[in-house]
Amino acid sequence: MSVVELxxxxxxxxxxxxxxxxxxxxSFLNHQIDPVxxxxxxxxxxxxxxxxxxxxxxxxxxxxxxxALMTGLSLRVPVVFAKKKQPSTMDGDTYCGRVxxxxxxxxxxxxxxxxxxxxxxxxxxxxxxxxxxxxARGLIKIVRQAGATLVGIGTVIEKVFQxxxxxxxxxxxxxxxxxQIGSLSGGQIEFLN
Amino acid sequence: MSVVELxxxxxxxxxxxxxxxxxxxxSFLNHQIDPVxxxxxxxxxxxxxxxxxxxxxxxxxxxxxxxALMTGLSLRVPVVFAKKKQPSTMDGDTYCGRVxxxxxxxxxxxxxxxxxxxxxxxxxxxxxxxxxxxxARGLIKIVRQAGATLVGIGTVIEKVFQxxxxxxxxxxxxxxxxxQIGSLSGGQIEFLN
Numbered sequence: 001m002s003v004v005e006l007x008x009x010x011x012x013x014x015x016x017x018x019x020x021x022x023x024x025x026x027s028f029l030n031h032q033i034d035p036v037x038x039x040x041x042x043x044x045x046x047x048x049x050x051x052x053x054x055x056x057x058x059x060x061x062x063x064x065x066x067x068a069l070m071t072g073l074s075l076r077v078p079v080v081f082a083k084k085k086q087p088s089t090m091d092g093d094t095y096c097g098r099v100x101x102x103x104x105x106x107x108x109x110x111x112x113x114x115x116x117x118x119x120x121x122x123x124x125x126x127x128x129x130x131x132x133x134x135x136a137r138g139l140i141k142i143v144r145q146a147g148a149t150l151v152g153i154g155t156v157i158e159k160v161f162q163x164x165x166x167x168x169x170x171x172x173x174x175x176x177x178x179x180q181i182g183s184l185s186g187g188q189i190e191f192l193n
Numbered sequence: 194m195s196v197v198e199l200x201x202x203x204x205x206x207x208x209x210x211x212x213x214x215x216x217x218x219x220s221f222l223n224h225q226i227d228p229v230x231x232x233x234x235x236x237x238x239x240x241x242x243x244x245x246x247x248x249x250x251x252x253x254x255x256x257x258x259x260x261a262l263m264t265g266l267s268l269r270v271p272v273v274f275a276k277k278k279q280p281s282t283m284d285g286d287t288y289c290g291r292v293x294x295x296x297x298x299x300x301x302x303x304x305x306x307x308x309x310x311x312x313x314x315x316x317x318x319x320x321x322x323x324x325x326x327x328x329a330r331g332l333i334k335i336v337r338q339a340g341a342t343l344v345g346i347g348t349v350i351e352k353v354f355q356x357x358x359x360x361x362x363x364x365x366x367x368x369x370x371x372x373q374i375g376s377l378s379g380g381q382i383e384f385l386n
Contacts, residue, residue, distance in 0.1 A: 009320045026306060026308075026309075027308070027309070031273065031274065031276065031305075031306055031309065032271050032272070032308075033258075033262060033265070033271065033274070034271055035262050035263075035265040035266035035269075035271070035272055036263065036266065036269065038249070038262065038266075039266060058271075059383065061254065061255035061314075062254035062255040062258060062274065062276070065226075065255060065258045065259060065262075066258060066262050066272075069226060069228050069258075069259050069263075070228075070262075072226070072228040073228035073229065073231075073232060076228075076229065078221075078225050078227055078230075079225070079226045079228055079259075080224065080225045080226075080227065081226070081255065083224065083255070089257075095334040110376055113219060113224060115220070115225075116219075116224065116225040132300070146373045153216075
């Protein structure tokens with residue numbers, strides 16, 4: 001079974017719809033994690049972005065880390081995760097963006113230390129979910145501040161009805177979503193792929 | 194070169210000492226991550242805890258996730274990461290602990306959803322650092338609330354001079370540290386192993 005079909009099967013069996021727009025996949029993606037499945041997900045992103053010369057994978061803590069790590073492992077490049085708000089041990093130059101969290105209803109600052117992204121880098125942004133695109137926009141801002149090249153964005157699940165992915169594609173950004181969801185209305189998960 | 198020697202080499206070359214007790218290893222462990230090295234670290238923990246019947250790896254977001262994920266991959270068991278403070282999408286029964294962050298100077302609540310740890314689980318706690326043992330104690334509290342069995346604790350770096358590891362060992366808990374640091378005094382990193 002392809003990793004896309006594996007993911008859809010997991011989402012069908014273990015996903016829970018909350019309200020009209022939240023899909024909980026806490027059992028394998030972002031609270032409990034299935035490491036073997038994540039390795040397959042990482043390999044798939046590496047396959048899709050093969051030959052694009054990626055030098056860094058960028059994500060944001062915490063739920064993006066597992067997917068980004070396995071993608072970095074498959075591509076054999078370092079992974080950088082943006083930190084939410086500035087910890088006291090992060091000194092010196094930083095790049096930063098601002099992200100409104102959809103599920104936590106708050107705005108957080110995300111930061112990357114200046115040493116870990118530079119003008120020579122070709123960056124793949126990886127995250128677990130792409131919904132309104134808030135996190136992606138914050139990370140893109142960081143890539144631009146660093147003067148690095150954005151190669152594309154990979155997401156495990158795109159909630160297409162929240163339009164973030166299409167807004168990014170309209171800007172000419174390559175967005176690869178393993179699973180696309182058209183609607184969660186009435187508690188039903190409608191897959192588009 | 195063994196993974197322990199690899200880690201010590203990286204710490205020597207890239208670690209930065211701040212004050213008398215903080216060691217920054219942001220370049221490969223907890224901001225930028227070296228996925229290939231993390232895989233080796235995960236394999237080493239799996240080797241050390243071989244035959245102990247582990248069913249789950251438990252860590253806390255965010256910097257423990259990479260190490261825990263690779264350990265879970267090597268052991269072929271799920272990884273659960275405790276979340277800091279309760280997000281609005283985490284409903285139902287939860288286990289929780291309280292952790293004083295050494296570097297951020299704040300107390301945070303850490304939580305694990307009730308579904309992902311149970312009385313049948315044999316748990317390995319994994320983290321990047323073991324210093325005063327605050328995070329470990331919070332995670333142990335969660336393991337006990339779940340009625341699960343604690344198999345042991347694995348840490349990449351133990352700051353032995355902060356005594357958390359020895360306090361845990363005195364309680365009969367098996368603690369495996371890949372690198373032990375005896376002192377950071379005067380900006381010098383003193384390895385004990």
